[in-house]
Amino acid sequence: MAGVSLKCGDCGILLKSVEEAQEHAELTKHSSFSESTDPVLNLVCSSCGKPCRSKTESDLHTKRTGHSEFVDKTLESTAPISLEAPKVKEDVIMEEAGDGNSSSQQEETVVPEVDQKLLEELETMGFPKARATRALHFCGNASLEAAVNWVVEHESDPDIDEMPLVPVNDKKSEAPKPSLTPEEIKMKTQELRERARNKKEEEEKQREREREKERIRVGKELLEAKRIEEENEKKRLIALRKAEKEEEKRAMEKIRKKLEEDKEERRRRFGLPPEDPTTDSKPSAPVVVEKKSSLPVRPATKAQQMRECLRSLKQNHKDDDAKVKTAFDTLLTFAKNVATNPNEEKFRKIRLSNAAFQDRVGKLKGGVEFLELCGFEKVEGGEFLFLPREKVDIAVLNTAGNELNTAISNPFFGVL
Structure with missing residues (x-):
């Protein structure tokens, strides 16, 4: 791919033409240039049409005008760069003589001298060399801040990106503007x-x-x-x-x-004979007893006792649903194993001091009581729960399984 710009090997800046490269070399004394396929950035403001050649320029334009929308026209303005050296242009100034005769005189123009340190700082900030040179020339090389302010105030000028030229005679005749002393520069830097x-x-x-x-x-x-x-x-x-x-x-x-x-x-x-229905309308004794007595009635059937035991277990540990569910699942496993394998003694004997058993069932009030309702008995000084083979009642174990399944599946079980 043909080169579309020239890149300075010393500072890395991209230049549009050989003329800009020559001007950059004169100002910075950089001499290493090479062709580059990276185009020079061309951001055009959507509001006023102002072109910006760097992100710094677009940020300054946004800060000054409030315009934040830019159109990237870099590819539209990109063209293969010509490596032919440009011809030197000379301005011909016509001056009239006092006797009416006129003569032509060629006057040489050169780039004005500016502070090289300030110029390098401006280029580092992203300003093109021509704009930076123009700003330093017209602000009298006062300071970096003065040059930036000048660029902000004159960025809409049509010749903002043209290198300023002054006549040699004017340049020589003009007295150099006083530059800041090191103390003033230090104070200015400290102020910034x-x-x-x-x-x-x-x-x-x-x-x-x-x-x-x-x-x-x-x-x-x-x-x-x-x-x-x-x-x-x-x-x-x-x-x-x-x-x-x-x-x-x-x-x-x-x-x-x-x-x-x-x-x-x-x-x-x-x-x-059947009971007289007319007596049903009269207040019955059990109703009166129920109102006067608040003592709980112990369930009569095995199923009711098991249900009451499970309800008590859940109410005593209602703040930890996970622990209650683990206890119910463990009790269901014990009952299922014995009902399925009644001849296996390992399913009919539980060590009360077992850590897993204590954590899941033993520490919960009502857990051991439920196993005793299933037929388990404490043996060997209360160290084990044991269900003798001759006392295995499949019907009782099935009832225990039904009550446990109901307690597990019913979300309202034992809430009150």
Whole structure:
């Protein structure tokens, strides 16, 4: 691919033509140039059409005008570079003589002398050499800040990127402008650094204020989310209590019907006449006893005892659902192993001091009691739980399995 620019081997800047390379060499004394396939950047402002040849120029333009949209026309303006040396142009100035006769005189023009250190700093910042030279020339090589301010104020000039030329005579006749002393340069540099530090501190304070506002906003959102979560938890508990009450009510109604059926069955068995319905409307003794007494009634059947034991276990450890579920699963495994393999003694004997057993079942109130309802007995001074082979009751173990499955699958079991 043909070269589209010239690259300075000393500072790395990209140049559009051989003429720019010659001017750059005269100003910087750099002599190593090579063809490059990287094009010179050409960013055109979408608002005013101002071309910028570097990111620094576009940032300065944005800071001054507020224009932030740029169109990259680098590829449109890119063309193979010509390596032919340009011809030297001479300006012909016509001067009229006092006697009416005119004569032509060629006057030589040269690039004005500027502070090379300031020029190198401007080029390092990304300014083209022609623009940097023009800025230093017209600001009198005062300072780096003065040159940057001049560029900002005159960046819309049509000849901003043209190298300034002054006549040799004018250059010689003009007295050089006084340059800053080292003390003044040091003071100016210190002032610029102080301004930059103050600006940085102010920006950091502003960012800290914004971060504090963000922390306050996030804190309020977290408090609001926590409040909503607590309200939802209260509603969920109320719904669970209501569902548990409904379940208890249905269970009590079922028991009441069962008791009535058993009562009628006994009357038929003994040949007694059916109970007079008119007596049902009168307050019955059991109702009065139920209202006056708050003592819990011990369940009569094995299934009810097991259910009450599991409900007690869950209520005693209601703050740790994972531990309760582990206990239920472990008890179900014990009952299933014995029911499936009643002849295996290893399934019918449990060491109470076993760490895994204690962590899953032994430490939970109601766990050992449930195993005793299944037929296990404490032996050897209370060191083991043992279920003798002759006392293995498959029906009891099946009942235990059913109660455990119900406790595991029912989300409302033992909530109240």
